Amino acid sequence: MSYPTVANPTLSPTEKSALLDLIDDPSPAVRRGLKQRFVELGSDSHNLLREIVRGNNRHLAWHARQFLQELNLTDPSAEFRDFIRSLNYELETGALMIARTMRPDLDTGEVCQELDRIAQRCRDLIIEPSSTRTKCRVINRILYHEMGFRGNTENYTDPENSFIDQVLERRCGIPISLCTLYLLVARRLGLELEPIGLPGHFMIGCFAEERPFFIDAFDGGVFRTPEEIFVFLRSNDLAPQLSDLAPTPIREVLSRTCRNLATHFDAHGDSDRAQLFDNFVSEFDATYAKNTT
Numbered sequence: 001m002s003y004p005t006v007a008n009p010t011l012s013p014t015e016k017s018a019l020l021d022l023i024d025d026p027s028p029a030v031r032r033g034l035k036q037r038f039v040e041l042g043s044d045s046h047n048l049l050r051e052i053v054r055g056n057n058r059h060l061a062w063h064a065r066q067f068l069q070e071l072n073l074t075d076p077s078a079e080f081r082d083f084i085r086s087l088n089y090e091l092e093t094g095a096l097m098i099a100r101t102m103r104p105d106l107d108t109g110e111v112c113q114e115l116d117r118i119a120q121r122c123r124d125l126i127i128e129p130s131s132t133r134t135k136c137r138v139i140n141r142i143l144y145h146e147m148g149f150r151g152n153t154e155n156y157t158d159p160e161n162s163f164i165d166q167v168l169e170r171r172c173g174i175p176i177s178l179c180t181l182y183l184l185v186a187r188r189l190g191l192e193l194e195p196i197g198l199p200g201h202f203m204i205g206c207f208a209e210e211r212p213f214f215i216d217a218f219d220g221g222v223f224r225t226p227e228e229i230f231v232f233l234r235s236n237d238l239a240p241q242l243s244d245l246a247p248t249p250i251r252e253v254l255s256r257t258c259r260n261l262a263t264h265f266d267a268h269g270d271s272d273r274a275q276l277f278d279n280f281v282s283e284f285d286a287t288y289a290k291n292t293t
Helices: 013-022 028-041 043-054 058-070 076-086 091-100 108-125 132-146 164-170 175-188 226-235 250-267 271-290
Strands: 193-196 203-206 213-216 222-224
Touching (some): 013 028, 028 043, 028 058, 043 058, 043 076, 058 076, 076 091, 091 108, 091 164, 132 203, 164 175, 175 193, 175 203, 175 250, 222 226, 250 271
Antiparallel strands (some): 203 213, 213 222
């Protein structure tokens, strides 16, 4: 395993190496011991863990974030900015970090466990061998019929629609957040689905079968053909292009989520939070521009 370089002169190289070796150890006893040592290190542990979070090892970064949360050493907004600058984008991590910017005490483990439970319920009903399309029908049955998830057409601009923990709790959301939920469940089932950021809408694409199909998570998981999507775009006075059906990078999914939040907080008169999420969008743009020029 490769470790990130940690610039922390107050820790000896030997102890630093030992901490890095143990940070992802699953043993509860080891984690308790590490947590106690981090408490003893004080601000040094904050520096160490933050450096790991900013490093290139996504696995270790996840564990470092968990310790920062447990030690109440986190600034969720600063952590999310570090995540943006890291270029190590992962949908579930990003969605949870966005949620924590508003709820620093959010139990992210419980959110993950709820996603696990939904996936397990789907798994219980899937009869193998089954096609991806058939498995998606099972996901639809669980999410929309059994659990009652739906698009929030009544209060579309409510910012809570965009946070994954609130989507799970309230069973409603907007297209991009419901697609995020769908993708996180599908990933647990081993399905190859992709986010599709259409102009003015968001869907899910499946390219694993001979003929691709698309899922409208905002409309009860209904399956759409490419032709139907083009009809939808034309009905909204948009000129469809084949590139509209291409998968959207995770960076853009997370940036678009922040852009929606900036717009929706602004619509509700919360200029401070609107500015916060607008700043995140700017950070995504600047980081992307810096690393593509």
